[in-house]
Amino acid sequence: xxxxxxxxxxxxxxxxxxxxxxxxxxxxxxxxxxxxxxxxxxxxxxxxxxxxxxxxxxxxxxxxxxxxxxxxxxxxxxx
Amino acid sequence: xxxxxxxxxxxxxxxxxxxxxxxxxxxxxxxxxxxxxxxxxxxxxxxxxxxxxxxxxxxxxxxxxxxxxxxxxxxxxxxxxxxxxxxxxxxxxxxxxxxxxxxxxxxxxxxxxxxxxxxxxxxxxxxxxxxxxxxxxxxxxxxxxxxxxxxxxxxxxxxxxxxxxxxxxxxxxxxxxxxxxxxxxxxxxxxxxxxxxxxxxxxxxxxxxxxxxxxxxxxxxxxxxxxxxxxxxxxxxxxxxxxxxxxxxxxxxxxxxxxxxxxxxxxxxxxxxxxxxxxxxxxxxxxxxxxxxxxxxxxxxxxxxxxxxxxxxxxxxxxxxxxxxxxxxx
Numbered sequence: 001x002x003x004x005x006x007x008x009x010x011x012x013x014x015x016x017x018x019x020x021x022x023x024x025x026x027x028x029x030x031x032x033x034x035x036x037x038x039x040x041x042x043x044x045x046x047x048x049x050x051x052x053x054x055x056x057x058x059x060x061x062x063x064x065x066x067x068x069x070x071x072x073x074x075x076x077x078x079x
Numbered sequence: 080x081x082x083x084x085x086x087x088x089x090x091x092x093x094x095x096x097x098x099x100x101x102x103x104x105x106x107x108x109x110x111x112x113x114x115x116x117x118x119x120x121x122x123x124x125x126x127x128x129x130x131x132x133x134x135x136x137x138x139x140x141x142x143x144x145x146x147x148x149x150x151x152x153x154x155x156x157x158x159x160x161x162x163x164x165x166x167x168x169x170x171x172x173x174x175x176x177x178x179x180x181x182x183x184x185x186x187x188x189x190x191x192x193x194x195x196x197x198x199x200x201x202x203x204x205x206x207x208x209x210x211x212x213x214x215x216x217x218x219x220x221x222x223x224x225x226x227x228x229x230x231x232x233x234x235x236x237x238x239x240x241x242x243x244x245x246x247x248x249x250x251x252x253x254x255x256x257x258x259x260x261x262x263x264x265x266x267x268x269x270x271x272x273x274x275x276x277x278x279x280x281x282x283x284x285x286x287x288x289x290x291x292x293x294x295x296x297x298x299x300x301x302x303x304x305x306x307x308x309x310x311x312x313x314x315x316x317x318x319x320x321x322x323x324x325x326x327x328x329x330x331x332x333x334x335x336x337x338x339x340x341x342x343x344x345x346x347x348x349x350x351x352x353x354x355x356x357x358x359x360x361x362x363x364x365x366x367x368x369x370x371x372x373x374x375x376x377x378x379x380x381x382x383x384x385x386x387x388x389x390x391x392x393x394x395x396x397x398x399x400x401x402x403x404x405x406x407x408x409x
Binding site for chain 1: 232239257
């Protein structure tokens, strides 16, 4: 199911949500897609300074990376 | 050659005096570069707090003629704090031993107190350069320097910042990344970040190995070569050191830190310091507890201090983390 289909389904069900936010949340739950996470502490996925991921950013990560980030305290779930 | 019979030799003697020198060598370094560089303050409690403030980002500021005023929200200062850490050294020496004529007096109370005092000062340096979070409660711990710095930072792959957590009131220890070689690029990166943040860095402190790597920066293509006049017939010197780095983003003194060189976990960080931005605060300055009860035929002594690191603004500091600090691969 694509994002547009999810939005259409929400509209058809009469659910009033921020379309983009709802679509992203639902899309993240689909198998094979990443999940949204908030960066709590700056981290460096690679050795390159340019790749610095700053606190406050919302990023899409795999479920495994989210679990690892939650354990390290570098990521938090998007509320 | 032979020894004539009945020659009395020293190995047969019973009364020769021992030749134990009164000079006792203790060359362990006493220097504590960061603790010595930074200012000292006093705290009046175990949980000192202070505020940090910052300017808003520059913006396009254009107003219409005759416009009525509108008032933006005032951003409050950020309140941060640390916890004081109790540090202690103690000793007990029997009355007999204290009275015994002892070579160099090293096993006597007076000398031991002096030595433990120096050791305590090195422990303060350790608490600054270690990588630990602050801890509240009865066994409090001062959040170390690397747990504060989050802005001017370079880390290895998979490394993550620590930082002050306003929710818990504690600092978080940084997450180690993959170690890499300390390079001029890393140094310039941190100094550039610091310059952009408004920091005025004056000192760089790292392990002895880091200093040896720093010296090799003089061979970099973008560094002006040293030129010294060689005197004919004179004693000429090979110059293979440097203590000051004048880079594109400032001029800093580079110091080696014996405490950081003592362990791999401490040697992996290189600190960039503006001494106006950090202080060590004492709640109870290091002194002898004179009220230790005397029991038995022995002299006891306890030296004790309680203090914490005060980071006035972490934006005025920097760290190059996850670098090889002991050898080219550790």
